[in-house]
Amino acid sequence: MIYLDNAATSFPKPESVYTAMDTFQRTLGGNPGRSGHRLATGAQAVLERTRRALARLLGAPDPSRVVFTLNATDALNIAIKGVLRPGDHVVTSAMEHNSVARPLAALERAGTIQVDRAANDAGGRIDVDSLCAKLRPGTRLVAVSWASNAFGTLQPVAEIAAAARANHTLVLLDAAQVAGSLPIDVGALSVDLLALPGHKGLLGPTGTGALWVKDGLDLAPWREGGTGGDSSDPLQPRQMPHRLEAGTHNIAGIAGLERGLEWLGARTVAEVRRHEMALCDELWTGLAAVPGVARYGPAAASARAALVSFRLDGYLPQEAAAILDTTFDIAVRAGLHCAPGSHRALGTAPDGTIRASVGPFSTAADIQALLSALKQMAAERPA
Amino acid sequence: MDADLERYHRQVILPEIGVEGQRRLLASKVVVVGCGALGTVSAPLLARAGVGHLTLVDRDFVERTNLQRQLLYDEDDVASSLPKAEAAAAKLRRANPDITIDAVVVDVNRDNVERLLAGASLVIDGADNFELRFLVNEACVKHGIPWVHAAAVATTGMQLTIIPGVTPCYACIVETAPDPGVAPTCDTAGVLAPAVAMVVCHQVTEALKILTANTKDLRGTLLSVDVWTNLSTEIEVKRRTAGAGCPVCVQRRFDHLEGRAGATLTSLCGRNAIQVGARPGGSVAFAEVAARVGAVARVTQNRFLMRFQVDGLDVTLFADGRAIVQGTDDATRARAVLAKYVGT
Numbered sequence: 001m002i003y004l005d006n007a008a009t010s011f012p013k014p015e016s017v018y019t020a021m022d023t024f025q026r027t028l029g030g031n032p033g034r035s036g037h038r039l040a041t042g043a044q045a046v047l048e049r050t051r052r053a054l055a056r057l058l059g060a061p062d063p064s065r066v067v068f069t070l071n072a073t074d075a076l077n078i079a080i081k082g083v084l085r086p087g088d089h090v091v092t093s094a095m096e097h098n099s100v101a102r103p104l105a106a107l108e109r110a111g112t113i114q115v116d117r118a119a120n121d122a123g124g125r126i127d128v129d130s131l132c133a134k135l136r137p138g139t140r141l142v143a144v145s146w147a148s149n150a151f152g153t154l155q156p157v158a159e160i161a162a163a164a165r166a167n168h169t170l171v172l173l174d175a176a177q178v179a180g181s182l183p184i185d186v187g188a189l190s191v192d193l194l195a196l197p198g199h200k201g202l203l204g205p206t207g208t209g210a211l212w213v214k215d216g217l218d219l220a221p222w223r224e225g226g227t228g229g230d231s232s233d234p235l236q237p238r239q240m241p242h243r244l245e246a247g248t249h250n251i252a253g254i255a256g257l258e259r260g261l262e263w264l265g266a267r268t269v270a271e272v273r274r275h276e277m278a279l280c281d282e283l284w285t286g287l288a289a290v291p292g293v294a295r296y297g298p299a300a301a302s303a304r305a306a307l308v309s310f311r312l313d314g315y316l317p318q319e320a321a322a323i324l325d326t327t328f329d330i331a332v333r334a335g336l337h338c339a340p341g342s343h344r345a346l347g348t349a350p351d352g353t354i355r356a357s358v359g360p361f362s363t364a365a366d367i368q369a370l371l372s373a374l375k376q377m378a379a380e381r382p383a
Numbered sequence: 384m385d386a387d388l389e390r391y392h393r394q395v396i397l398p399e400i401g402v403e404g405q406r407r408l409l410a411s412k413v414v415v416v417g418c419g420a421l422g423t424v425s426a427p428l429l430a431r432a433g434v435g436h437l438t439l440v441d442r443d444f445v446e447r448t449n450l451q452r453q454l455l456y457d458e459d460d461v462a463s464s465l466p467k468a469e470a471a472a473a474k475l476r477r478a479n480p481d482i483t484i485d486a487v488v489v490d491v492n493r494d495n496v497e498r499l500l501a502g503a504s505l506v507i508d509g510a511d512n513f514e515l516r517f518l519v520n521e522a523c524v525k526h527g528i529p530w531v532h533a534a535a536v537a538t539t540g541m542q543l544t545i546i547p548g549v550t551p552c553y554a555c556i557v558e559t560a561p562d563p564g565v566a567p568t569c570d571t572a573g574v575l576a577p578a579v580a581m582v583v584c585h586q587v588t589e590a591l592k593i594l595t596a597n598t599k600d601l602r603g604t605l606l607s608v609d610v611w612t613n614l615s616t617e618i619e620v621k622r623r624t625a626g627a628g629c630p631v632c633v634q635r636r637f638d639h640l641e642g643r644a645g646a647t648l649t650s651l652c653g654r655n656a657i658q659v660g661a662r663p664g665g666s667v668a669f670a671e672v673a674a675r676v677g678a679v680a681r682v683t684q685n686r687f688l689m690r691f692q693v694d695g696l697d698v699t700l701f702a703d704g705r706a707i708v709q710g711t712d713d714a715t716r717a718r719a720v721l722a723k724y725v726g727t
Contacts, residue, residue: 315688316699316709318656318658318707319688319699319707322658322688322699322701322705322707323687323688323701323702326661326687326701326702326703326705327686327687327701327702350655377687380685380686380687381685382683382684382685382687382688382690383683
């Protein structure tokens with residue numbers, strides 16, 4: 001199986017991720033922060049080491065502001081529902097994944113908040129002028145994805161953050177498609193909230209994710225319950241990260257995530273980025289030589305996350321993906337990629353596109369196999 | 384004879400039934416799984432015979448092409464698009480108001496089959512696909528419920544009676560469903576109504592023998608009758624003994640019930656489409672499928688896929704047997720169209 005669906009979840013993981021999870025569960029499987037025995041304190045150590053490693057990856061000075069979540073969707077919900085209050089105004093874009101779009105749309109539909117959506121260009125890049133024009137005095141939040149999960153388009157997040165900052169508006173970034181692929185520095189970016197999955201570019205298992213919350217910003221907890229410490233207080237503690245971390249963690253998953261981060265640190269994010277950009281370049285260029293292929297998003301690999309979105313004439317994207325799987329043993333994703341707005345914005349709704357997304361373990365041979373399969377499919381287009 | 388048995392006088396005076404047999408029928412509960420051609424013949428026979436509690440289960444609605452052989456329905460049911468189970472129950476309540484008749488409009492699947500069949504004295508096969516028969520077989524073997532299998536396509540009908548613990552089971556004679564498109568279905572090969580009615584008469588008679596405690600009179604063989612050529616065969620069936628024996632009735636492994644076998648259904652992101660997964664190791668002979676489906680729909684194909692449009696839905700079939708059904712987000716409808724035209 002040639003796996004080119006790393007934007008959904010990375011596969012495979014570094015070997016150390018598998019063994020760390022197995023070892024953790026067999027030798028250290030206690031509940032962190034709940035008891036004083038060795039298994040509990042051992043689990044606590046894993047949790048805190050991984051929290052510090054995540055903080056380092058994000059350029060966050062205070063690890064206690066990094067909250068473990070189930071995935072990026074969970075992190076985005078904690079952020080959106082923790083920040084917004086009745087009457088708030090939010091600016092987002094049409095390019096969002098449902099994990100940003102749906103929580104906002106639900107609050108909007110309920111009459112709780114007002115939402116405006118900034119325009120974008122034909123490649124899916126958010127128009128910063130349009131976004132600025134939507135900002136009002138008192139706009140509470142700008143919520144955007146760093147990169148489109150459907151088209152790969154990297155957004156001008158520094159400019160967006162600067163514009164929001166000037167308007168005293170909080171910025172929530174969804175880093176789902178860039179964490180582990182692009183260097184991140186929350187301080188330099190001047191954002192307030194950053195959501196990321198642990199199971200994509202960070203090479204951890206599914207069921208892991210994180211939310212970084214800027215120092216001084218207090219989110220109302222979206223879920224409440226046990227945190228280990230200060231049990232006598234009838235209310236959720238104010239202290240971070242416990243304020244946003246009720247309930248037992250996916251600690252075995254976090255033990256795996258720790259090794260994913262370690263692997264990434266050794267290889268370096270910059271090197272992973274170079275590798276993925278080279279593969280995306282090769283794919284983008286190669287696709288031009290396949291008759292009947294239409295490519296979407298920016299041409300330059302430097303302007304996109306590690307994925308390429310395209311269509312092949314004569315086949316619906318879902319059909320093409322099924323053929324790649326059944327006949328050529330290649331896994332890609334097809335359809336709307338849970339980002340229907342972005343496909344409407346780029347004119348690829350309702351069928352969507354075929355998305356090939358690479359990871360650190362993808363190779364040039366994988367790209368050539370995909371191109372060869374597409375050429376054969378193009379040569380035998382059904383009537 | 385008691386007044387409450389008067390309605391059944393002509394069968395009560397049969398020595399095979401008698402007052403005792405009739406009382407047994409009235410105390411029994413029968414579930415008819417599927418109210419198509421098979422079910423609309425068996426259900427009235429069972430209702431009129433006085434089966435005390437009849438449950439009719441079907442996921443479909445009445446369509447005009449049903450009327451040629453589905454004897455309980457009429458033009459009014461088509462016009463009002465009634466669910467088959469409801470339409471059948473309404474008619475049979477008029478035929479025999481003394482019994483209880485339930486209508487259940489549902490796609491029978493692994494999550495609900497055991498609940499649907501719970502407490503049944505006997506199950507009557509009215510299915511139109513292999514998958515459902517595997518499920519019913521496993522549920523019946525697991526809970527020790529007799530079930531009476533019948534099937535018909537073209538001019539031939541087949542019938543087999545399964546009593547768990549006594550006879551071989553359905554999985555003893557059918558190991559796996561044929562690959563998609565290989566087996567003829569009523570919607571690709573056609574079906575003659577008398578072939579259905581003939582086989583159901585055998586099916587219901589076998590059911591009545593079980594319900595009246597006359598199991599000694601059961602036929603015991605797999606019966607196959609072609610009403611057109613008048614060729615009739617009876618095949619001895621044996622419990623599957625190869626290897627560790629029949630996975631269902633010997634090893635009591637219920638792979639379909641527990642989700643280890645059978646199709647996986649995935650609603651495809653963004654498209655009004657359902658992907659029905661392939662069975663492991665499945666493969667499709669496109670030429671064979673094209674020959675069958677081509678009789679009723681225009682088929683386009685290449686090395687990688689074949690497409691055809693039936694019942695307002697676009698079906699794409701792939702080399703490993705997976706299918707994408709477009710034009711619905713209803714998994715039940717997707718499964719139904721594949722069952723009808725591809726036979727999975």
